[in-house]
Amino acid sequence: MKNSKVRNLMIPVREYCRVKAETTLFNAMEFLVQHGEQQQLPHPHRDLLVEDNNGKIIGKVTMLDIFHYLEPAYLKIDNRKHSSSLSMSFVQKVYTDFNLWAEPLSTLCQKSAGAKVKEVMHTPKPSEILGEDDSIDKALHAFVLGIHQPILVQKNGIITGVLRLGDTFEKVRDSILSCEI
Secondary structure (H helix, E strand, O other), rough: OOOHHHHHOOHHHHHHHHEEOOOEHHHHHHHHHHHHHHHHOOOOOOOOOEEEOOOEEHHHHEEHHHHHHOOOHHEEEEEEEHHHHHHHHHHHHHHHHHOOOOOHHHHHHHHOOOOOOHHEEEEOOHHHHHEEEOOOHHHHHHHHOOOOEEEEEEOOOOOEEEOOOOHHHHHHHHHHHHHOO
């Protein structure tokens, strides 16, 4: 897959769900649902790109960003110290030690509906952004090592697209199925 380029698999920014940083989380979620219904996509977007008033992409809101926002105690946990394969006993210990999800989800959701997207969004570091000409192999490596998903793609310093794990997996699956045994 070294010859396969990220630009051939990414979803262009113009086709992705985008909201302004000042949008409320409630309105952003409504927009995400409406976009999925209007576009009738086989795999609707579950993430949003966040743009400034000039249309420049400044971040993204993913499912995990929302979960982290709903339970702020996760900010006390340094996830970088832990691998992606944690034992269930460790996970349960962290859950108990940090008193995570102590409030009912309905209460947390009521508190968060009016939050601004900019409070929830993830601003990617340069190391979390791929170039359009990067190989799919490099993207797979980033996914496996746990880069915040989906991965933003750039050309000349401008975000031009989004690379999703599911779309990348479909490419891998198709590659496997094209091999003869």
